[in-house]
Amino acid sequence: KAGVTQTPRYLIKTRGQQVTLSCSPISGHRSVSWYQQTPGQGLQFLFEYFSETQRNKGNFPGRFSGRQFSNSRSEMNVSTLELGDSALYLCASRDGQALSYEQYFGPGTRLTVT
Amino acid sequence: QKEVEQDPGPLSVPEGAIVSLNCTYSNSAFQYFMWYRQYSRKGPELLMYTYSSGNKEDGRFTAQVDKSSKYISLFIRDSQPSDSATYLCAMSDRGSTLGRLYFGRGTQLTVWP
Numbered sequence: 641k642a643g644v645t646q647t648p649r650y651l652i653k654t655r656g657q658q659v660t661l662s663c664s665p666i667s668g669h670r671s672v673s674w675y676q677q678t679p680g681q682g683l684q685f686l687f688e689y690f691s692e693t694q695r696n697k698g699n700f701p702g703r704f705s706g707r708q709f710s711n712s713r714s715e716m717n718v719s720t721l722e723l724g725d726s727a728l729y730l731c732a733s734r735d736g737q738a739l740s741y742e743q744y745f746g747p748g749t750r751l752t753v754t
Numbered sequence: 755q756k757e758v759e760q761d762p763g764p765l766s767v768p769e770g771a772i773v774s775l776n777c778t779y780s781n782s783a784f785q786y787f788m789w790y791r792q793y794s795r796k797g798p799e800l801l802m803y804t805y806s807s808g809n810k811e812d813g814r815f816t817a818q819v820d821k822s823s824k825y826i827s828l829f830i831r832d833s834q835p836s837d838s839a840t841y842l843c844a845m846s847d848r849g850s851t852l853g854r855l856y857f858g859r860g861t862q863l864t865v866w867p
Contacts, residue, residue: 644797673853682860683798683842688853696854730797734853741786741805741852743844745797 642667644733644746652752658719661749665712665733671695672714673743674706677728689714690736718751726753757781760843760858769867773830777843777858780824784845786852787819789828792840792860801841802828833865 645664653659665672673696674686685698689708706716712733718725728750732743760777767773775789786805790798802817804810810817816829826845830837840860846852 646797671853673855675855675857683844683855683857685854685856690853696851698854732855736853741846742788742800742803743853743855744800745790747797750795 646746663731669733671734671736764862775828783847788844790842
């Protein structure tokens with residue numbers, strides 16, 4: 641089975657712009673979670689989508705949003721970018737069934753805001 | 755206080771050594787425990803996952819969970835230079851929040867030949 645894929649892998653944006661990141665989960669997985677990784681804060685949970693519905697949300701401002709499509713692919717959007725949004729954005733997929741808890745990560749999108 | 759505490763190291767050991775990595779947590783609702791390995795500029799790779807208390811072994815890796823002490827460990831036997839990476843512990847509780855992982859800050863491990 642192919643792993644989790646994320647596009648693009650690298651992105652450079654200017655403060656004030658917006659960005660959309662994409663994640664394709666492992667085939668058959670219905671849950672996609674997004675995380676932000678920075679040297680200062682480590683890995684922090686953004687949100688989780690399951691069957692096109694947001695199921696959990698972390699403590700991030702409303703500038704961070706996401707969605708999931710019927711094929712389980714997910715996108716994450718950040719509007720009005722700030723310098724502090726520079727980070728590695730990771731998505732992880734999970735089977736989503738009741739007894740399935742392990743998450744598999746993609747390679748990440750490295751976002752640099754200048 | 756963070757919900758998951760992990761000594762960031764760095765930890766440097768010779769090849770062949772036994773490595774012990776640990777995390778403590780404060781939320782007694784955590785039921786599922788995972789260890790990830792992350793190489794520089796890569797995504798985390800799932801190494802081990804366990805439910806509730808007990809031990810789980812996979813090759814050179816052993817994961818231990820002690821829920822009474824809120825303490826989890828990962829042991830690496832016969833460590834190799836290829837094990838040099840950052841090791842992250844992660845955990846979640848049950849139910850609707852199962853998809854939200856809480857991470858430690860990671861321990862940076864170097865295994866030298």
